[in-house]
Amino acid sequence: MIPINDLGRGFRLYQKEYEDKALEVLRSGWYVLGKEVSSFEEEFSKKLGDCTCAGVDNGLDAITLGLMASGIQEGDEIIVQANGYIATMLGILQCGAKPVFVEPDEYYQLDASKIGAAVTSRTKAVLVTHLYGQATRMDPILAECKKYGLDLFEDCAQSHFAPYKGVNTGLFGKAAFFSFYPTKNLGCFGDGGAVVSTDPQITETVKVLRNYGSDRRYHNIKIGFNMRLDELQAGLMRVRLSHIDELLANRRHIANRYLEEMNNPLVTMPLTADGCEHTWYQFIVRTQDQEGFREYLKDKDIATDISWRVPPYLQPCMTERFGFKEGDYPVTEDLCAHIVTLPMMEYMDDDEITKVIDAVNSYKG
Numbered sequence: 516m517i518p519i520n521d522l523g524r525g526f527r528l529y530q531k532e533y534e535d536k537a538l539e540v541l542r543s544g545w546y547v548l549g550k551e552v553s554s555f556e557e558e559f560s561k562k563l564g565d566c567t568c569a570g571v572d573n574g575l576d577a578i579t580l581g582l583m584a585s586g587i588q589e590g591d592e593i594i595v596q597a598n599g600y601i602a603t604m605l606g607i608l609q610c611g612a613k614p615v616f617v618e619p620d621e622y623y624q625l626d627a628s629k630i631g632a633a634v635t636s637r638t639k640a641v642l643v644t645h646l647y648g649q650a651t652r653m654d655p656i657l658a659e660c661k662k663y664g665l666d667l668f669e670d671c672a673q674s675h676f677a678p679y680k681g682v683n684t685g686l687f688g689k690a691a692f693f694s695f696y697p698t699k700n701l702g703c704f705g706d707g708g709a710v711v712s713t714d715p716q717i718t719e720t721v722k723v724l725r726n727y728g729s730d731r732r733y734h735n736i737k738i739g740f741n742m743r744l745d746e747l748q749a750g751l752m753r754v755r756l757s758h759i760d761e762l763l764a765n766r767r768h769i770a771n772r773y774l775e776e777m778n779n780p781l782v783t784m785p786l787t788a789d790g791c792e793h794t795w796y797q798f799i800v801r802t803q804d805q806e807g808f809r810e811y812l813k814d815k816d817i818a819t820d821i822s823w824r825v826p827p828y829l830q831p832c833m834t835e836r837f838g839f840k841e842g843d844y845p846v847t848e849d850l851c852a853h854i855v856t857l858p859m860m861e862y863m864d865d866d867e868i869t870k871v872i873d874a875v876n877s878y879k880g
């Protein structure tokens with residue numbers, strides 16, 4: 516079976532370096548908030564561009580802490596795309612704010628032309644998720660934020676080092692949120708996340724909030740949390756970060772082969788917008804018979820997935836609280852009923868890529 520992911524193979528790509536780093540951290544005797552975390556924060560932010568970084572324990576908490584540190588509070592409304600991930604909505608809700616949904620565009624990203632109709636007197640911000648690894652077209656989003664006086668935030672959990680017009684996602688708004696969940700383009704070997712900002716005050720506030728609200732030892736200035744990135748994960752990510760260009764190039768190679776060699780009219784390929792680089796966190800195709808296509812590929816020993824069959828606003832926790840119902844966002848629901856995720860792993864070999872291409876091309880519906 517060609518899996519959707521095989522994290523053990525990812526580990527084996529740089530096994531010796533990971534093992535050496537793990538031993539180094541274990542032998543150091545220092546496991547929480549030490550030199551690995553601060554070096555990772557420095558190296559990651561330097562590679563992104565002109566920003567600072569605060570490592571935290573996962574992507575959801577990065578969203579929660581990043582929004583809190585940026586002044587989002589009870590009663591605020593934040594505009595998000597209806598086909599985004601539930602964790603983005605949970606981070607907004609943890610701050611007491613409310614997600615307000617708009618439909619995506621043909622690239623599956625937040626459709627800037629829908630922002631105006633969603634703005635109310637409570638709207639504070641737009642939170643863009645650069646979905647599946649592709650940078651969103653930021654010029655129209657920034658223009659809408661300016662027009663309505665809104666802050667901009669970015670969920671970059673799927674878009675590490677995906678630039679828009681040459682500038683990395685994560686540098687366009689007030690703060691950006693990263694996940695380093697193991698499957699991510701930059702993943703660790705457990706949970707990890709980060710808040711990045713061009714405003715050092717925001718990352719400093721996140722550093723306080725993540726550590727019991729403490730600005731120095733035994734001195735607590737905020738009602739904080741324990742949401743720290745640990746030394747082992749930070750150290751292992753430094754290894755992976757040192758190989759990130761090569762890992763992203765591998766994904767690009769797979770995507771280019773899929774795009775060039777898949778030619779089945781029953782399977783619609785993903786589009787990439789001008790100026791928006793795609794880092795291929797996921798390769799998403801569309802087909803009329805979602806389940807039939809998946810069954811067909813399963814019979815050919817190819818695993819697939821759906822990201823996601825049920826959109827966030829139709830999850831029970833959201834329908835119960837806000838009364839959302841089927842039909843509220845038809846573009847999103849149509850996508851959810853037709854998208855299929857194909858295998859995309861930086862360690863896929865050419866035979867596996869060919870097998871997926873041949874199977875897709877011989878699908879008859």
Ligand SMILES: Cc1ncc(COP(=O)(O)O)c(C=O)c1O
Binds near residue numbers: 575644695
């Ligand atoms: C778009 C998006 N936002 C947020 C998250 C949450 O990240 P984590 O799993 O690290 O909490 C994810 C991760 O799966 C994601 O894909």
